[in-house]
Amino acid sequence: MAWKESHKQVSRERILTAAAKLFTHKGFDQVGIDDVMQTAGMTRGAFYAHFSSKTELYEQAIINAGLAAAAHFNEGKLSLDELINRYLSQAHLRSNDIRCPLPCLVSDMAHEDERVKHTYTKILKGFTQHLDAITEGKSNADTVLLQAVLLIGGMAVARSITDEKLSKKILSVCSEAAKNAAAN
Numbered sequence: 751m752a753w754k755e756s757h758k759q760v761s762r763e764r765i766l767t768a769a770a771k772l773f774t775h776k777g778f779d780q781v782g783i784d785d786v787m788q789t790a791g792m793t794r795g796a797f798y799a800h801f802s803s804k805t806e807l808y809e810q811a812i813i814n815a816g817l818a819a820a821a822h823f824n825e826g827k828l829s830l831d832e833l834i835n836r837y838l839s840q841a842h843l844r845s846n847d848i849r850c851p852l853p854c855l856v857s858d859m860a861h862e863d864e865r866v867k868h869t870y871t872k873i874l875k876g877f878t879q880h881l882d883a884i885t886e887g888k889s890n891a892d893t894v895l896l897q898a899v900l901l902i903g904g905m906a907v908a909r910s911i912t913d914e915k916l917s918k919k920i921l922s923v924c925s926e927a928a929k930n931a932a933a934n
Contacts, residue, residue, distance in 0.1 A: 762800045764790045769811035774854035778808055778866055809869045812851050816873040819850040820880055830884050830897075834928045837901050838921040843908055852877060853905035874898065885932065893931050900928040 768789035772781045783804055787794050801807045823833055836842065842849050852873060859870050878898045882889065889897075904924030908917040 758799070761790075761792065761796065764792065765797065765800055765807070766811045766814050769807050770815040770848050770851065773808060773811055773858075774815065774848050774851050777855065778804075778858045778863075783807075805863055805865045808866060812855065812869050812873060815848045815851040816876055818848065820876065822849060824880070828884065830881070830932055831929055833881075833884055834897075834901065834925050838904055838908075838925040838928075840918070840921075842905065843917065843921065850877075850902075850905070852902045853909060856902070856906045874902075877902070889932055896931050897928045900924045900931070904928075 765786060769781070769786045772785055772789060781804075783797050784794055786807065787797055797807075801810070823836060828836065837850070848854070852870075855870055858866055860867075878894050881897055882891075882894045885894070901924065904920055908920045911917055911920075
């Protein structure tokens with residue numbers, strides 16, 4: 751008996767969700783297909799019905815995570831200051847959910863695989879376009895890029911350290927710098 755198309759789509763979504771979580775927590779090199787499929791509650795054989803390679807899975811999982819993050823950080827048409835506050839918050843820092851894949855995958859930017867780098871670049875460009883849209887094009891491209899780097903870098907560093915007081919300070923300093931960049 752053949753599976754319904756809806757079953758295949760549900761299975762694909764389970765794989766993408768598991769992959770996004772693992773990739774954002776461990777990075778591209780530390781995650782194998784078996785890890786993803788085990789987390790999705792499926793067998794390795796089912797993987798190839800959906801994806802031709804780990805790199806293709808990474809592309810799709812990170813793009814889906816990026817789109818979900820954009821939806822999360824755009825709830826209620828946030829102002830730039832509100833987005834900065836939400837992005838550089840303790841809730842985002844401590845969340846086990848994937849809020850934004852960019853800070854989690856900074857190390858993947860230097861990856862040897864061009865498709866992995868291209869995927870990260872695509873998500874970064876989407877993030878800067880999202881920031882630009884919030885300001886309705888009132889900020890110049892350099893300011894928007896600076897804000898993106900402050901948000902992503904601030905969150906990446908804050909997540910990478912064990913000193914909670916310093917982590918909070920990093921988020922605060924980056925938040926102020928991102929807001930000040932918009933004012934200049």
